[in-house]
Amino acid sequence: MSIHIDRNLCIGCGRCSEVCPGNLIKQQPQPGDRHTKAEIKCPQDCWGCTSCLKECPRHAIKFFLGADVGGRGSILSYQKKGSSSIWRVKGTDGTFQEITVNTKEANKY
Amino acid sequence: MVIKIATDVLIIGGGTAGCFAAHILGKISDYKVFIAEKANIQRSGCLAAGVNALNAYITEGHEPQFYVDYAKKDADGIVRDDLLLSMSKRLNHVTDILEKLGLVILKDQNGKYVTRGNRNIKINGENIKPILAKAARDNPNVTVQNHLNITDLKIVSDGSEHQTGQAVGAVGFDVNSGDYFDIDARVVLIATGGASGLYRPNNPGFSRHKMWYSPFNTGAGFAMGLRAGAEMTTFEMRFIALRCKDTIAPTGTIAQGVGAKQVNSLGEIYEHLYGLTTSQRLYGTVSENKAGRGPCYLKTDTISEEQESDLYKAYLNMAPSQTLKWLEKGTGPKQENVEIEGTEPYIVGGHTASGYWIDDHRATTVKGLYAAGDVAGGCPQKYVTGALAEAEISAESIVSFLKQQKQSEFSSLWNDENLKAGTEKILKEYEKFSANEEGLFSVESLEEAMQKIMDQYAGGICTGYSFNSYGLSLAKQKIATLEPLLGSLKAKDADDLLHIYELKERLLVCRVLIAHLEARHETRWHCFAENTDYPQKSKDWECYVNSKLENNEVKIIIRDLVKPGEVYEHTY
Ligand SMILES: Cc1cc2nc3c(=O)[nH]c(=O)nc-3n(C[C@H](O)[C@H](O)[C@H](O)COP(=O)(O)OP(=O)(O)OC[C@H]3O[C@@H](n4cnc5c(N)ncnc54)[C@H](O)[C@@H]3O)c2cc1C
Ligand code: SF4
Ligand code: SF4
Numbered sequence: 001m002s003i004h005i006d007r008n009l010c011i012g013c014g015r016c017s018e019v020c021p022g023n024l025i026k027q028q029p030q031p032g033d034r035h036t037k038a039e040i041k042c043p044q045d046c047w048g049c050t051s052c053l054k055e056c057p058r059h060a061i062k063f064f065l066g067a068d069v070g071g072r073g074s075i076l077s078y079q080k081k082g083s084s085s086i087w088r089v090k091g092t093d094g095t096f097q098e099i100t101v102n103t104k105e106a107n108k109y
Numbered sequence: 110m111v112i113k114i115a116t117d118v119l120i121i122g123g124g125t126a127g128c129f130a131a132h133i134l135g136k137i138s139d140y141k142v143f144i145a146e147k148a149n150i151q152r153s154g155c156l157a158a159g160v161n162a163l164n165a166y167i168t169e170g171h172e173p174q175f176y177v178d179y180a181k182k183d184a185d186g187i188v189r190d191d192l193l194l195s196m197s198k199r200l201n202h203v204t205d206i207l208e209k210l211g212l213v214i215l216k217d218q219n220g221k222y223v224t225r226g227n228r229n230i231k232i233n234g235e236n237i238k239p240i241l242a243k244a245a246r247d248n249p250n251v252t253v254q255n256h257l258n259i260t261d262l263k264i265v266s267d268g269s270e271h272q273t274g275q276a277v278g279a280v281g282f283d284v285n286s287g288d289y290f291d292i293d294a295r296v297v298l299i300a301t302g303g304a305s306g307l308y309r310p311n312n313p314g315f316s317r318h319k320m321w322y323s324p325f326n327t328g329a330g331f332a333m334g335l336r337a338g339a340e341m342t343t344f345e346m347r348f349i350a351l352r353c354k355d356t357i358a359p360t361g362t363i364a365q366g367v368g369a370k371q372v373n374s375l376g377e378i379y380e381h382l383y384g385l386t387t388s389q390r391l392y393g394t395v396s397e398n399k400a401g402r403g404p405c406y407l408k409t410d411t412i413s414e415e416q417e418s419d420l421y422k423a424y425l426n427m428a429p430s431q432t433l434k435w436l437e438k439g440t441g442p443k444q445e446n447v448e449i450e451g452t453e454p455y456i457v458g459g460h461t462a463s464g465y466w467i468d469d470h471r472a473t474t475v476k477g478l479y480a481a482g483d484v485a486g487g488c489p490q491k492y493v494t495g496a497l498a499e500a501e502i503s504a505e506s507i508v509s510f511l512k513q514q515k516q517s518e519f520s521s522l523w524n525d526e527n528l529k530a531g532t533e534k535i536l537k538e539y540e541k542f543s544a545n546e547e548g549l550f551s552v553e554s555l556e557e558a559m560q561k562i563m564d565q566y567a568g569g570i571c572t573g574y575s576f577n578s579y580g581l582s583l584a585k586q587k588i589a590t591l592e593p594l595l596g597s598l599k600a601k602d603a604d605d606l607l608h609i610y611e612l613k614e615r616l617l618v619c620r621v622l623i624a625h626l627e628a629r630h631e632t633r634w635h636c637f638a639e640n641t642d643y644p645q646k647s648k649d650w651e652c653y654v655n656s657k658l659e660n661n662e663v664k665i666i667i668r669d670l671v672k673p674g675e676v677y678e679h680t681y
Contacts, residue, residue, distance in 0.1 A: 002315075021148045021157045022318075022325045023256060023284050023604070041604065047318050047325070048356075048430050049157035065433060066315040069355035074437035076429060085235070087425050089436045097436050099421055106215030106233045107161060107423040109225065109366025 002043040002066060003052060004075065009060035012036035016052035016061060025052060053078040062090075111289045111536065115523075116143035116252070118507055119279060119294035121259045122330065124154030125238075125493055126482030126500040127300035128245035129203075133504035135248025140511060142251045143292065145281060147258040147607075148325060150242040154302055155323050155459075155483070156493070159235035159427040161362050163207075163214075164492035165200050168224045173197035176228060180490040183386045185633050186651060187343060188462050189487035191469050191676045196488055199498035204230070207497070211240045225365055235426040237493070256284045259329065260610050261535050262297065262337045264475065265525045273338040276478035277522050280535045287543075287603040289536050293523045295514060296477050296507050299465070300500070303348075303457035303483040304328025304618045306556070306611075309564035309571070310453045311357060319430070321350045321357045322455045330484040331456070331464070332614035335621060340466040340474040340657045340666065342486040344618075345625035345638045347454035348461045349574060351391045354448035358428035360407060363447060366423065367416050369409045372446065373402040383635075387460075391451050392635035395573045406446035417443040451636065453570055456618060459483040459491040461637065466655055468679050470506035471499055474657075477510070479503040487653075542600040542609055550594055552608040559616060562587045567623055568639060575639040581627045588619050621656055624663040628654045 005016075005025075012035035017025040024045050027036035038060070040046065053061045059079055065071030073092040078085065085101045118134060120127045123146035131142050146153055167173055176197040181188045204222075208214050215223040215231040222230045245251055259281035266274035276297040281290045305322035318324040331341065351360055363369045371380040371394065379402075383393030394405045412420075420442055424431040435441045458464030464486030465473045473480050481499035482491070491499065522528070563569055566584035568576035576584075595613055600606040631647040632640050655666040671677045 018255075019149050019152050021153045021323065023148055023607075044315055045318050045324070047157065047320075047323065049152065050429050051152040051157050055152075063429065063433070065356075065430060065437070066312070066319070068312050068314045069316045069319055069430075070434055070438070072437050074433065076433045085425070087429065087432070089433060091437065099418075099425060099432070101235075101422045101425055103233060103235065104213055106213050106223075106231045107362070107366075107426055108215075108231070108419040109161075109362045109423050 002046040002064065003040055004062045004064060005038050005040065006060045006062070007037050009058045010037045011058055012038065013057060015055045015057065019051050019055045021049060021051060022047060050078060054080070111291055114143060114290060114292040116292065116294050117141040117511060118143070118296055118298065119292055120144045120298045120300060121279060122146065122154070122299065122301035123150035123242070123245065123253060124300060124302055124482065125156055125241060126496040127298070128241040129497045130298055130300065130481060130500035130504045131245040131248055131251045133501050134507070135250060137504065138508045139250060140508070142248065143294065144245065144251060144253045145257045145259050145279065145290070145292065146253065146255050147284060149255040150245060150253055152238050154238070154326065156238035156241070157323065158429065160237055160493060161234060161359055161423060161427045162225055162229045162231055163204060163494050164229050165490060165494045166204060166228060166230045167197065167201050168227050169221070171227060173200070176200070179228065184346065184462055184489050185646070186670070187346065187633065187653065188489060189671050189677065190673045191671055192467070192488035195469055195502060196491060196495050196498045199501060200494045203494050203497040203501060207240070210244050212237060229365070233426055254290070257281050257290055258284050258607055258610065260333065262333050262478065263528055263532060264337045265522050265528050273475050275476040275522065276337065277519065277528065280532055282539055282603065282606060284603050284607045287606065289539060291532055295519050296479070296510055298479045298481060298503055298507060299330045299334065299484055300480070300482050301330030301484050302326035303455055303459065304331060304615065305455050307456070307560070307563055307615055307619050307622065308453035308569040309560040311450065311570065312355065319357055321352055321452045322457060326483070327611040328456065328614045328618035330480070331621070332617045334465055334473065334475070334478070335617060335658045337475050337478070338657060339478065340655050341464065341621065342466040342653050342655045343462040343625070344456055344622045344656065345629050345654055346461040346463055346634060347622070347637050348457045349391055349454045349636055350452045351394060351449055352452055353431055354404070354450045356428065356430040356434050357452060358424060358431035360449055362423050363407050363409060363420065363442065367409065367412050367420070369407040371449070372406050372408045373397045374404055375402055377402070378408070388634040388637045394449060395451060395636060399573055404448050406448050408446050409442035410444065410446050412443050414443060417441045451570065451574070453564070454568065454574065456622065457483050458486050458488070459496055460489060462487050462489045469676050471503035472506060472679065474679055479507055539606060542598060542606055545597060545599040547599045548597045550598065552598055552605065552612050555591055555594055556612055556615070559588065559591055559612070559619060563619055567626060574636040575641050576626060577640065577642045578627060581623055585620070585623050588616060588623065592616050621663050624656060624665055625654050628665045
């Protein structure tokens with residue numbers, strides 16, 4: 001269970017580091033660049049709450065399941081559009097599955 | 110650098126209860142409030158990923174007493190009726206406030222909340238924590254200090270032997286900069302949640318933190334209270350959750366939501382054979398596994414496609430890993446029953462009755478120290494709304510406490526020489542960990558050792574949660590050998606320092622927990638406290654097992670049950 005941060009998308013805004021309930025994400029200075037990049041210091045310490053995904057303005061953070069809990073290499077991403085939360089699972093074969101949750105709607109269960 | 114702070118109210122832990130208490134204090138007073146939060150109140154604590162439902166609500170046609178009776182039965186009598194009743198009376202009132210703050214609650218055509226069973230209401234709980242965080246920040250008298258980990262309370266003692274001292278602040282450090290904080294407060298609310306990570310978890314390898322309870326709630330509040338002489342109750346009623354295999358996502362959404370029954374690998378429904386209390390449901394699953402009929406499942410393969418897609422959404426709102434698991438495997442709950450397992454044991458006052466021994470005002474046995482939420486004992490099945498109810502009660506109690514105290518009295522307390530020396534000692538300890546040479550052991554290796562000991566000798570997953578007196582005595586000895594090793598650990602940075610203190614807290618909580626498990630000579634709750642030397646329930650144990658630290662030794666205190674209609678009061 002952990003996250004993967006896409007270094008190419010990250011702009012070093014620090015929002016993920018700020019919000020993680022375990023203070024797990026650090027901003028690493030980059031040689032020759034005034035911007036930092038986010039890194040998870042110890043991937044095993046991630047709780048899997050996805051708070052950092054929700055906070056990232058560049059959608060640079062993806063979420064995956066460790067192989068020990070049945071993960072097979074798919075990655076989950078999150079995007080908020082108006083009152084919709086869009087969750088997307090990208091499979092290892094490149095196919096996407098998308099689920100949109102209306103944040104104004106309660107759970108049926 | 111040491112940063113000095115002075116405030117009227119110090120709230121330790123800006124989670125569910127902490128944020129709400131800050132919000133209420135703003136409504137009913139002008140007192141200065143300082144929230145010390147080890148992460149960031151925006152998403153810290155149990156509510157980080159969101160929650161599924163409000164599990165504690167008085168539905169139409171019921172009275173608060175209905176909820177008291179339910180919680181009491183589930184805990185087989187070892188509860189505080191007075192605490193449960195004062196909480197239950199406020200459940201609906203705090204729900205109204207939550208809705209006004211912006212929580213989406215499902216309503217029918219007549220504008221009435223849609224219930225799930227007779228105690229739950231349906232919500233969209235994904236953003237419940239940001240809502241509470243905003244409510245706290247909207248109080249203009251609140252200062253939020255994120256990333257400040259508190260390790261110790263500041264206690265002034267009047268020197269008398271039997272009187273526990275008075276809480277007048279706390280000490281901690283910034284988990285990024287490493288700066289030290291020395292906080293003077295007139296009154297303290299402890300709201301640090303419960304304790305996870307004591308036992309070897311379900312997924313001990315890469316996904317070790319894929320646990321149910323927040324891995325960042327490490328029992329700090331229990332530990333600092335114990336060291337300050339506070340009395341604790343009912344640690345032996347551990348909480349062990351029945352959860353979806355691997356992802357450790359909640360099962361209630363499926364069990365109550367689509368009415369799925371528990372079945373064994375032969376497809377037989379077994380839950381009715383063992384009883385329906387929280388511990389019995391777990392015990393049924395453990396027993397079926399032991400009898401060779403495992404693994405066990407929630408029978409979902411008869412649900413409709415629409416139900417399946419609603420489950421995907423419901424889980425995204427609180428435990429996204431479960432939906433990811435279904436989608437990436439390509440078989441959802443409609444094709445395949447959902448495998449279930451018991452988690453490792455936790456100490457959580459919001460589910461069972463373990464935590465601070467408090468009175469009806471939520472005052473602990475330490476003067477000037479109040480407790481609310483998962484850290485407070487005697488009042489199980491609190492959940493989110495119960496934590497809010499306790500936060501409101503404690504906020505009101507804090508205001509009346511402060512009204513009775515003169516501001517001037519505090520300056521003499523804060524300037525107490527012994528208090529200053531105590532604070533110095535704690536700050537020196539922080540420095541010592543940084544100054545230590547790197548030794549043979551890491552925090553991680555000691556944590557692993559602790560979890561293994563607890564797992565094997567104190568009723569962890571590997572023994573199906575059962576233990577005996579002999580095993581507990583071994584656990585006690587072995588945990589005691591780890592405590593001195595802690596002193597040699599090296600903190601290379603503030604993260605290391607945090608992890609050293611988290612381990613220190615957990616080791617103390619383990620020690621007290623073992624003493625509680627040893628003390629109760631019966632098995633009242635299967636799995637939660639399954640003592641194979643005393644496999645039956647006994648009338649002799651219709652009492653509370655409480656504890657406190659005296660000269661760093663755990664002292665067990667047996668107390669009579671507070672009877673229905675009675676209200677317990679501290680006698681200090
Ligand atoms: C995964 C999960 C799902 C749940 N689902 C539901 C549900 O659907 N419905 C429901 O009603 N209830 C649910 N509950 C229960 C409910 O969320 C909790 O009982 C309640 O939130 C506890 O509130 P609290 O304030 O005691 O703890 P928390 O909200 O966890 O707050 C504790 C805070 O203290 C901070 N802290 C800890 N130690 C320190 C320290 N040393 N210094 C400074 N700060 C510190 C933590 O970072 C945290 O912010 C769920 C719980 C969990 C874990
Ligand atoms: S998923 Fe949660 S615990 Fe994991 S890194 Fe992101 S914010 Fe932190
Ligand atoms: S929130 Fe996103 S963009 Fe900002 S630092 Fe984190 S990963 Fe980078």
